[in-house]
Amino acid sequence: MNKHHPPKLPLRFFRWFCHPDYQEDIEGDLFERFDDRCLEKGQSKAKWLFTLDVIKLFRPTIIKPIGGSYRMNQFGMFKNYVKVGWRSMLRQKLYAAINVGGLALSLTAFILIFLYVRHELSFDRFYPDSKRIYRTYQQQTFNPFMGSDYFAVMPAGFAETLMSDFPEVEAATSLQAPTRIITMGEVSYLEKGISADPQFFKVFDFNFLRGDAESALLTPESIVLTESLAQKLFGTDDVMGTSLTLDGRKVQVTAIIQDPPLNSTLQFTHVWSLEADQYYLDDKAKEKWEGNAFYSFLKVKEGADAVGLQAKMPELLKQRWAYDDYPTYLIQPITEWHLQTAVNFDLGPRGNPAQLALFSMIAALILILACVNYMNLAIARSIGRAKEVGLRKVIGAHKWQLVMQFLGESVFVTFVALAVAALLLPASLPYFGQMVDRTLVFNMGDFIILAPGLLLLVIIVGILSGSYPALFMSSLVPVKVLKGKMNASDSGIRLQKGLIIGQYAISVAMIICSFVAYAQFKFISEKELGFEKEHVFTIRSYDGNVRDSFEAIKAEWLANPKVVAVTISQNLPTNVEQSNVVSLKEEGKETDYDHTIYQLRTDENYLEVFGMELIAGRTLSPEYALDQSSKNIVVNEAACREFGWSVDEAVGKTFTSGWEGDKTIVGVIKDFHMHSMHMTIAPLLVELRENFRYISVKVKPGDLPATVVSLEETFRKYSSLPFDYEFLDDNFDKLYKADIRQGEIFGFFTVIALLIACLGLFGLAAFSTQQRAKEVGIRKVLGASVGHIVALFASRFIKMVAIGYLIALPVGWWLVDQWLQEFAYRVAVQWWMLALPGLAAVIVAFLTISSQSTRAALANPVDSLRNE
Numbered sequence: 001m002n003k004h005h006p007p008k009l010p011l012r013f014f015r016w017f018c019h020p021d022y023q024e025d026i027e028g029d030l031f032e033r034f035d036d037r038c039l040e041k042g043q044s045k046a047k048w049l050f051t052l053d054v055i056k057l058f059r060p061t062i063i064k065p066i067g068g069s070y071r072m073n074q075f076g077m078f079k080n081y082v083k084v085g086w087r088s089m090l091r092q093k094l095y096a097a098i099n100v101g102g103l104a105l106s107l108t109a110f111i112l113i114f115l116y117v118r119h120e121l122s123f124d125r126f127y128p129d130s131k132r133i134y135r136t137y138q139q140q141t142f143n144p145f146m147g148s149d150y151f152a153v154m155p156a157g158f159a160e161t162l163m164s165d166f167p168e169v170e171a172a173t174s175l176q177a178p179t180r181i182i183t184m185g186e187v188s189y190l191e192k193g194i195s196a197d198p199q200f201f202k203v204f205d206f207n208f209l210r211g212d213a214e215s216a217l218l219t220p221e222s223i224v225l226t227e228s229l230a231q232k233l234f235g236t237d238d239v240m241g242t243s244l245t246l247d248g249r250k251v252q253v254t255a256i257i258q259d260p261p262l263n264s265t266l267q268f269t270h271v272w273s274l275e276a277d278q279y280y281l282d283d284k285a286k287e288k289w290e291g292n293a294f295y296s297f298l299k300v301k302e303g304a305d306a307v308g309l310q311a312k313m314p315e316l317l318k319q320r321w322a323y324d325d326y327p328t329y330l331i332q333p334i335t336e337w338h339l340q341t342a343v344n345f346d347l348g349p350r351g352n353p354a355q356l357a358l359f360s361m362i363a364a365l366i367l368i369l370a371c372v373n374y375m376n377l378a379i380a381r382s383i384g385r386a387k388e389v390g391l392r393k394v395i396g397a398h399k400w401q402l403v404m405q406f407l408g409e410s411v412f413v414t415f416v417a418l419a420v421a422a423l424l425l426p427a428s429l430p431y432f433g434q435m436v437d438r439t440l441v442f443n444m445g446d447f448i449i450l451a452p453g454l455l456l457l458v459i460i461v462g463i464l465s466g467s468y469p470a471l472f473m474s475s476l477v478p479v480k481v482l483k484g485k486m487n488a489s490d491s492g493i494r495l496q497k498g499l500i501i502g503q504y505a506i507s508v509a510m511i512i513c514s515f516v517a518y519a520q521f522k523f524i525s526e527k528e529l530g531f532e533k534e535h536v537f538t539i540r541s542y543d544g545n546v547r548d549s550f551e552a553i554k555a556e557w558l559a560n561p562k563v564v565a566v567t568i569s570q571n572l573p574t575n576v577e578q579s580n581v582v583s584l585k586e587e588g589k590e591t592d593y594d595h596t597i598y599q600l601r602t603d604e605n606y607l608e609v610f611g612m613e614l615i616a617g618r619t620l621s622p623e624y625a626l627d628q629s630s631k632n633i634v635v636n637e638a639a640c641r642e643f644g645w646s647v648d649e650a651v652g653k654t655f656t657s658g659w660e661g662d663k664t665i666v667g668v669i670k671d672f673h674m675h676s677m678h679m680t681i682a683p684l685l686v687e688l689r690e691n692f693r694y695i696s697v698k699v700k701p702g703d704l705p706a707t708v709v710s711l712e713e714t715f716r717k718y719s720s721l722p723f724d725y726e727f728l729d730d731n732f733d734k735l736y737k738a739d740i741r742q743g744e745i746f747g748f749f750t751v752i753a754l755l756i757a758c759l760g761l762f763g764l765a766a767f768s769t770q771q772r773a774k775e776v777g778i779r780k781v782l783g784a785s786v787g788h789i790v791a792l793f794a795s796r797f798i799k800m801v802a803i804g805y806l807i808a809l810p811v812g813w814w815l816v817d818q819w820l821q822e823f824a825y826r827v828a829v830q831w832w833m834l835a836l837p838g839l840a841a842v843i844v845a846f847l848t849i850s851s852q853s854t855r856a857a858l859a860n861p862v863d864s865l866r867n868e
Contacts, residue, residue, distance in 0.1 A: 004038045006031065007047045010054040018057070019064040026057065086412070096413070098763040099374050102756045103417030103461070106370035108424045109752050110457070112432045113363040115440050120351045122263045123338035128205050129299060132170070133334040134306055136296045137343055138327040144596060145579055147679050148342040153292040154329075156283035159197065161320070162296075166312065168304035171202035174274060174284075174294040177347055181542055181721060182270070183245040184233050188720040190542060191229065193270040195277060203299045204266070210240050211255025220276035223251040226259045229269040246272060248544070262439050265338050265348035288322035295347060297334070306331055349437075355742055362749045365506055367461060369753055372499045373760035374410065374465035411462030418458050435745050437737075497800055500761070504804030504841060505811070507757045510750040511837035512812030513819070516829060517743040520820065523827040524736060530672025531573045532611035535704075536728040537697040537711065538572055543719040547692065556714045562700050562707045567609040568692035569602035574732050576600050576674040576684065582657045584643060595642055597635075597657075598674065598682055601689035607669065609698040617651040617667030620688050630660070630687040634667040639683035663687070676735040677825040696728070754841075758848045761797060765849045769793065786854065793853035794846055801845045805838035812837070 018026060030053060037046035090096075127133060137152045145151075159172035175196035182189045194200070201213035208216075209227060216224050223246060230237040230253075233244065237256045244251060251272065260267055274280050283291065300306050313329035321327075332340060339351040425442060433440040541547055554566045571577055578599040600606075604621050607614060619634065626632040640650045647668050654664045663685065671681045699707050712723040733740075769776070776789055813834060820826040 004035055004043055004046070006034045006050045010051040014054045014057065017063050019062055022062055026062070030054070095377060095763060098759050099377060099413050100417045100420060102370040102373045102759045103414055103465075104420035104424060105752055105756055106366045107414075107418055107421040107457075107461075108428060109366045109749060110363045111421060111425060111442075111454075112428060112440075113359045115429070115442060116432070116436050116438065117356050117360060119263060119438055119440060120338065120356055123351065124263070124265055124334045126261055126263065127334070130335055131333070132302070132304075133203060133297065133299050134331045135334055135337050136298065136329060136331055137346075138292070138329050140327045142325045143579075143581065145344055146577075146675065148344055150343040151292060151327075152295060152343050152346040154294055154296040155289035155292055155320075156280050156294050157286065157289065157320075158294075159199065159296045159298070160284065161316070162298055163199070165316070166309060168300050168306075168309055170299045170301045170304075171199050172296065172298040173197055173199040173203045174280070174296050175200060176274070176277075176280075176294055177266075177268065179542060180247050180270075180272070182229075182233070183248075183720070186720065189232075190721060190724065191269045192267065193272060194266065194268045195272045195274045195280075197274045200271060203297050206260070207258040209237055209256045209258060213255075216255040217271065217273045217275075218254075220273050221249075221251050222254040222273045224255040224257060224271040225253055226257055226269050228259050230256050246270075249276065251276075265334075267348060287320075289320050290322045298331075306333075352738070352742075358742075359745070359749075362510075362746070362753075365510075366749060366753055366756065369503055369506060369756045369760075371461060371465040372503045373756060373763070374413070375467075376496050376499050376760055377763045378406075378410075378465075407463055407467070410465045411459055414458045414462035414465065418454065432748075435741060435748065437741060496764075500764070500797070500800045501804045501807065503757050503760065504801045504845070505807040507750075507754045508805045508808035508837050508841045509812040509815065510746070510753055511840060512808065512834060513815055514743070514747045514750045515833050515837050516816040516820070516827070517746065519827050519830075519833055520823065521736065521740055521743060524677055524825075527673075527677070527825065529732075530612065530670055532698075533574075533728040533732050535699050535701050536609065537699065537708070537725045538728055538731060539695045539697075539715070539723070539725050541693055541695055543721050546695075546715070546719050549718045550692075550695070553695075553714055553718060557697060557711060560707070560710055562703070562710070564698040564700060565605050565609045566698075567603055567605040567696050569600065569606055569694050569696065570689065570692060571600060572694055572696070572728065572731060573600075573610050573612075573672060573674055574728065574735060580657050580660075582655050582663075584655050595655075595683065597639060597642070598684045600674075600684060600686045601691070602686060603688060603690075603692075606686070606696075609696050610672075612672060613670040615668055615670050616647045617665070619667055620686065622688065626664070627666070627688055630689060631663060632666045632687075633663045634669055634686040635665050636669050636681070636684040636686075637671045638681045639685065640668060642683040657685075673825075677823050680824040754844065758844060761845055761848045762851070765793065765797065765851075765853060769853055769855070790850050790853045794849045797845060797849050798842060801842055802838075805841060809834060809838070 014027070014030070015023065030050065033053070034046055034050050037049055041049075124130060124133075135152075136154055136158070137150060138154065140149050140151060143149060154174075156174060159174040162169045162172040173196055175194050177192070177194050179190055180193050182191050196217065198217040201216055205213075211224070216222060223244070225233070225237075225239070227237050230239055233239075234242065239253050239256070242253045244253070257271075259269075280294070283293070300309065310329070310331040313331075317326040317329065338348070339353045339356075340346075341350060341352060429440055429442055546553065550568065557563050557566055576598045578601070579596055580599055582595050582597050584595070604619065606612070607619055614634075615637070617634070620627045620632065622628045624632060635650060637647060640647055643650070643653070643655070645653060650665050650668050652665065654662050657663050669686070673681060674684060675682070697711065708725065711725075715723045779789060779792075813829065816829060816833075820829070
């Protein structure tokens with residue numbers, strides 16, 4: 001009987017968690033120690049030590065079972081299962097390496113894809129009020145352009161009207177995103193920036209390091225720098241009030257903000273006041289809206305109905321739109337902006353929801369392949385562990401205990417695989433980030449956030465992998481097993497075959513897709529484009545002095561014997577962006593306003609530089625006054641087809657081009673691909689214009705570095721900007737950058753899937769040769785050759801791979817057919833594109849199997865038969 005009273009709360013806690021079978025003995029010891037400490041150290045300190053003892057006792061071996069059952073705690077048994085699993089891995093290293101390797105590869109791929117998908121879905125969610133921010137865009141059903149009738153640009157006065165006419169709008173802003181020339185002393189820089197009205201920072205809440213949102217854009221001379229640009233220009237961010245030159249205009253730094261995060265669609269280095277743009281002021285002052293040149297964003301008030309706001313747009317357009325055919329104005333949450341595709345003139349990096357869905361499916365398939373590997377190998381090993389299960393049952397093990405043992409081993413292996421994946425992730429993440437064109441990071445903060453999800457994933461994968469082997473092994477009849485009567489039919493051969501077939505069906509379908517994607521990109525690279533892209537330099541002109549001095553620059557460049565020709569243009573032949581709606585002007589016919597035609601504005605040397613073919617009439621020349629005034633034009637063959645003329649009939653025809661008036665066709669050029677091959681070649685007109693954005697230089701092949709140096713020396717006489725040039729063939733490749741990137745990623749994961757499948761096949765072949773070692777020995781004694789034995793082992797697996805290919809064939813063909821529909825010009829799917837993947841899978845499978853079967857066939861039969 002204790003003389004002192006221990007603290008009540010710790011005692012109640014102990015009685016709550018302690019297993020009833022242990023409670024009386026442990027509690028007596030606690031009381032005895034408490035009495036001794038009260039005498040030695042005093043009652044106050046003894047109570048603290050009593051509490052500490054209770055906390056130390058809160059461990060799995062003492063905690064009572066959940067659910068009120070008073071069975072003995074099973075922690076010790078689970079601990080034993082882990083030991084058995086670890087020893088089994090050490091004893092059978094090949095089996096462990098294949099399982100851990102396959103699962104580690106699949107988990108690495110899964111985490112990589114997860115990080116990419118999470119990054120894409122996180123765009124523009126970092127704003128504190130992101131749920132209240134919307135972007136506006138419009139649909140012009142009467143003006144299809146670049147394969148879409150959606151446009152991201154809006155009228156200049158739209159944002160201001162939203163604030164004045166709609167009470168649910170808290171703030172709205174108009175902006176543009178030009179590249180500007182920033183000059184500090186004698187040095188100039190090209191910087192991607194934003195021109196915005198004073199409401200910009202009321203809509204977008206960026207973190208201010210110096211200055212504040214209220215005064216940042218108050219005057220037309222205001223400029224806000226990001227931290228990185230301030231450091232680049234001044235070496236410090238303490239530059240408030242400092243002046244610099246922006247496009248030749250003096251501006252003053254009014255604030256410094258943090259750089260936009262990587263998951264921001266708006267990427268910029270500075271924000272300049274839009275109030276300094278006279279075009280914006282004039283356009284905003286118009287009573288009727290005529291053009292679209294600005295991006296508009298808004299923030300609604302708390303609890304406001306954005307859907308109801310969009311419903312008011314038609315009435316607004318009826319009042320403010322200048323023409324009879326008015327567009328549809330749409331409002332979209334900014335959190336959905338990044339993944340909205342097919343909107344013309346949109347800002348920032350674009351995501352692809354279809355690609356996210358595809359990659360997510362690939363991640364799941366790769367995990368399934370690894371689980372199939374584990375399940376197949378576990379089934380193969382079931383014969384070897386049958387006696388272990390029989391003995392456990394004989395000495396009293398319950399079925400649920402055996403199930404838990406095998407599931408526990410599976411989960412343990414998956415945890416080991418996760419540890420290996422954690423080592424692979426840092427090395428693979430930068431490479432994968434380059435493939436998806438994103439900067440992906442994985443730090444300790446991410447790990448803490450993702451840890452519960454990864455833990456759940458590992459448990460699910462472990463249970464999925466070990467489910468069938470656990471149920472199968474736990475259902476064995478001990479008497480039958482211990483008598484050695486377990487035959488092949490008991491080991492789940494049918495399921496094993498089905499899993500191998502399914503595994504290779506998935507792998508071969510992915511290989512077929514990769515083959516066809518490669519063939520399509522090869523087709524694009526070899527197709528006749530209608531223009532020459534080799535040995536052409538292109539320079540984007542931002543400097544007004546370069547534009548003013550172009551004739552002098554051109555004369556110096558043409559004096560270089562390496563230069564063939566020089567031209568200027570608003571667009572390169574790889575991407576013509578201007579279009580107009582034109583009407584025919586023919587006697588006896590009604591005026592037709594249904595023809596959309598693209599406009600290429602250039603000089604007389606354009607066809608020569610790009611090697612375009614004139615097939616009727618003449619080229620344009622400034623010697624003709626009507627050519628110089630853009631009244632005479634050249635069209636392509638597609639325009640002739642659109643208007644219903646033959647090539648020869650088109651010369652001399654006239655049509656009306658909106659406010660530009662009548663235009664007469666003086667020549668016809670051969671069609672060329674002015675957009676990516678996702679689109680058909682559209683009608684085009686070519687006209688002479690002095691204004692330009694690009695300078696293109698055709699040079700002779702050979703010694704290109706010296707030619708570039710010579711061109712740059714001339715350029716620097718007239719501009720302080722860097723000589724930022726690009727080869728036209730590189731510009732052409734950019735049209736398919738997203739497609740090629742998607743193909744590379746798909747190919748990367750196809751290799752991983754095939755590698756995982758081969759690992760599984762290798763493991764099965766190894767176990768098969770081990771189990772049939774005596775059979776091989778007998779066959780060799782009876783005279784069987786090495787080739788015969790290899791063929792014997794390989795035939796079983798090759799048949800399953802072939803069946804998998806037959807299943808994959810229609811699936812793969814359907815997938816590639818759906819993908820190719822996205823291209824207006826596409827490769828025809830040939831028989832070899834479908835046959836080679838199957839042949840490759842069979843060859844790889846045969847090599848994988850033969851590596852083990854050859855080893856068994858070359859072994860000395862004495863070693864396998866000495867005990868018989």
